[in-house]
Amino acid sequence: MSNPKIHIRENLEKSYSDIFTNETLAALSKLSSFNPIIKELMDVRIQRRNNRIKNKQRIKFLDPDSLIEGTTILVNDARSGNFEGKPVPDDLLRQWVQGTGPAAKPNAPLKNSIRNVAYALLSGADGWMFDGEDALGQINSMSLDNQRNLKLAIQRSPVFLEVAHTVAQEMNKWSIGFLGRTIIEDWEKQLDFTTIIFRARGLHLDDRHIKDEMGSAMAASIVDLVLYVVNNYENLQKKGSSIVLYLPKIQTASEAGLWNRMISALEDHLGLEDGTVRVYVLVEQLEATFQLMEIRAALGKHFVGFNTGRWDYINSVSDAMCWDRNFVNPNIESITMTYGYMRNYEDRVRRAVNTPDRSGNFALWQGGMEPNIPVGSEHGVAISMDKALKGGEREQLEGASGKWVAHWKMVHIIRPIWEKKGFQNQLGRKFPALGYSLEDADGLLELEEAPRTxxxxxxxxxxxxxxxxxxxxxxxxxxxxxxxxxxxxxxxxxxxxxxxxxxxxxxxxxxxxxxxxxxxxxxxxxxxxxxxxxxxxxxxxxxxxxxxxxxxxxxxxxxxxxxxxxxxxxxxxxxxxxxxxxxxxxxxxxxxxxxxxxxxxxxxxxxxxxxxxxxxxxxxxxxxxx
Structure with missing residues (x-):
């Protein structure tokens, strides 16, 4: 074993020596000190949940005169924008469409598995969130395959270029049949169009292959942060690309603060300026919506924007209210982004990103997921694409600077919504200031009449x-x-x-x-x-x-x-x-x-x-x- 502070399962260190380099092993060892801190914070999270259930308590806003736990920032300062941020980097200023999906396939040889990355980078999406969490299978060593494929693609390795050339031809064949035109003119040039973003696993998950020196499973967040950044930061910087992460499942500003300390520790270890790594936060948890400005402040110079998802957020509301017999959701199909508590959640996010920090910096709001795929009957596709376009148009009108799609075929269907408007983003669009009243809290739990069948x-x-x-x-x-x-x-x-x-x-x-x-x-x-x-x-x-x-x-x-x-x-x-x-x-x-x-x-x-x-x-x- 190369480093006594971490233990890697079976022979994975050898078979993935391109991922477990001396540099990544050293960084994993360095950040392993955060492992017990994460575990303790997750225990606190569960205890907080259990206490709310036991005492039948709703989530509340923080005391404005208190400190954000784990930071030196006052809650009131965070809410008023009195904290240090950083401007949005150039390659994130226009993110009309971000695609999402993993960089690997289960039980697939390299040339088949890495096709996922080729589809993504040739799609025409402004950014692509390569998923290490909710969309990435974890059987066998898929998490490491995911990292390997990304590293090979970012390096522009011969195997990736060979696959990308073939994939480009297949994508154009589809687009001619569906859109009546090609979508890729110069495939090699197209590969540099999309900003690469990586979603690490949440603090609540453990890695399946690594333990710390105490024999405790390593938090997956540490593993994903280290492997992605250390393996790719030099090549990304050579290309002039930002190093960007999506952070999932954050519930509180104290958790965001822990992420901030981990990222800063890694930057320091690598000799990078603080704030080099930029992060979006997926607002997937009800409790986070009560602490949006506090989360922004806790992430400081690393923060770049929020994303409003649907499924995870609905689940968090359901879980937070599991003790209340009067809180019962309707059919899942009825809980759209315009439904009761979802509408109010989205409204708080757009207000939070358009509150300036002390230097006048605003943040981005990336709209939620479009899960439709244009595959089916002509009638079915037409109906679903109309629904997808209306959803995108609604988010654009509400103030989003772009949205997500779950499949590369949707990129050129959704992109014109923002393209025809012409502006890069909606940074600084005027909305009322965030409120912290009982009425605001109640709005985040607003149920509306809808079928239950x-x-x-x-x-x-x-x-x-x-x-x-x-x-x-x-x-x-x-x-x-x-x-x-x-x-x-x-x-x-x-x-x-x-x-x-x-x-x-x-x-x-x-x-x-x-x-x-x-x-x-x-x-x-x-x-x-x-x-x-x-x-x-x-x-x-x-x-x-x-x-x-x-x-x-x-x-x-x-x-x-x-x-x-x-x-x-x-x-x-x-x-x-x-x-x-x-x-x-x-x-x-x-x-x-x-x-x-x-x-x-x-x-x-x-x-x-x-x-x-x-x-x-x-x-x-x-x-x-x-």
């Missing part, structure tokens, strides 16, 4: 089962739709990631444990308007939706998964939803079963997790096979 429950169950199955197969980003629409090309597949599973099981848990009322009759199940969503009804629907997946074609449900990872997915969904105590993360139960295909072993691991969490409030986050 048996069909809605079927959709939640079907996609949750499929997502858990895809996860076990190494596809954390998967094109999915409810089983009832498998043979209906008018209903398009949507690109779904980890948040897809999280929110669906959270809403199902709500409906059962809060005795949700169904809002209309359902002839197929015999459920009547006014009936409650019972455990018996859930189990009946679960069996029916599971049977549909067992008889589905290999196109929709891989045949090899039907007696391996699909039964495990069913067990996890059923256990999570029926468990009396709301578990904090669906991904925990999936993670502890990665690379396991035995249902009996899965049941043991699930039982172990629940016993540990209920008994001590501790999550099991490490790789049980390490």
């Amino acid at each position: 048996v069909d809605g429950a079927r959709n939640l169950i079907s996609v949750a089962l499929q997502y858990g199955n895809a996860f076990g197969q190494g596809m954390q980003a998967a094109a999915l739709k409810p089983a009832d629409f498998f043979n209906n090309d008018n209903v398009l597949y949507l690109m779904e990631d980890m948040a897809t599973g999280e929110i669906r099981v959270s809403i199902l848990w709500e409906w059962i444990h809060k005795k949700a009322v169904i809002t209309c009759d359902d002839q197929g199940s015999g459920v009547r308007k006014g009936d409650t969503f019972s455990p018996d009804l859930f189990e009946k629907l679960l069996e029916e939706e599971y049977e549909k997946l067992l008889i589905a074609s290999d196109r929709d449900v891989h045949d090899g998964s039907k007696d391996t990872t699909l039964p495990i997915s069913k067990e996890i969904v059923k256990t999570f939803v029926l468990n009396k105590e709301k578990l904090p993360w669906f991904i925990d139960l999936l993670n502890i079963n990665l690379n396991n295909v035995e249902i009996d072993e899965a049941r043991k691991r699930i039982a172990k997790y629940i016993l540990e969490f209920i008994g001590s409030g501790k999550r099991i986050t490490e790789n049980l096979d390490f």
Whole structure:
């Protein structure tokens, strides 16, 4: 072992010596001191959650006269913009469309796996967030494949250039058929158009391959930060590109402050100026929306903007309010970005980025995800693309400087929304100042009347089962739709990631444990308007939706998964939803079963997790096979 402060599983240090270089090993060792700090902060996070549930408390704004924990910044100073920031770098000033997706594929040879990067960098997106978290499978050593592919692409290695040349021809063939024109004129020049961004894993996750000197699983955030930055910063700087990260699942300004200290420590270790690494923050957690300016201030010169996602945020609201029997979400399809609490969340984000810091710097607001893919019947594609365009137009009018797409084919469909306006971004657009009243807090939990139906429950169950199955197969980003629409090309597949599973099981848990009322009759199940969503009804629907997946074609449900990872997915969904105590993360139960295909072993691991969490409030986050 090259460094006694870290331990790398099996022979991975040797087989990934291009990733585990002397430089990255030294940096991992340096930042390993943050590992126990992260673990302690995550324990505090869970304890805070548990106390809110126990005491039936809503999340509140911070005391304006207090210090942001872990910093020397007063909350009031943060809210008024009295903190040090930094201008948006040139290559992030125009981010009309950012694509998202992993840089690797499961169980694929290099030339096949690295195609993901070629599609991304040839897509015409202004930026591409290469995902190390929700959309990246974690079976085997995929997290390291992801890092390797990015490094090879950024280096412009011969293998990447060979693949990119082929991919460019394929992309042009598609675009001629769909758009009536080519989208790539000079493929080598096109590779330099897109700003490369990397999403590290959240503080709540552990890496599967590395432990610290105490034998504790290394926080995945440390591993991702170090491997991406150390392996690529020199080549990015030579090209004049910024070093940019997306930071996920931050709940508080104190967590943002910890990220800030880790990034600064790495910059210092590498001899980089403080503020060289720039970060977007995904506002995926309800608690973060109560601390937006405080998060900006805590990240200081590293901060560049916020992103407003949908699925993760809905899940966080559901989880934060799991104790309140009167807080029950409707069908997931009804919770759009204009729905009650989502509308108010988005409004707070746009106000926060347009509050200047002490030097007059504003920040960026990147709009949420467009999950549609233009594949299906002509009628289905037309309807879905119209919906996608209207969604993008709405965000642009509301003040977003761009949005996300989940597939490269959507880039040139969405891009004209901003392109025709002509301006680079909407930095500094005038909005009312952020408020911190009880009314503002209540708005972040505003429910509106919307359907709650048996069909809605079927959709939640079907996609949750499929997502858990895809996860076990190494596809954390998967094109999915409810089983009832498998043979209906008018209903398009949507690109779904980890948040897809999280929110669906959270809403199902709500409906059962809060005795949700169904809002209309359902002839197929015999459920009547006014009936409650019972455990018996859930189990009946679960069996029916599971049977549909067992008889589905290999196109929709891989045949090899039907007696391996699909039964495990069913067990996890059923256990999570029926468990009396709301578990904090669906991904925990999936993670502890990665690379396991035995249902009996899965049941043991699930039982172990629940016993540990209920008994001590501790999550099991490490790789049980390490």
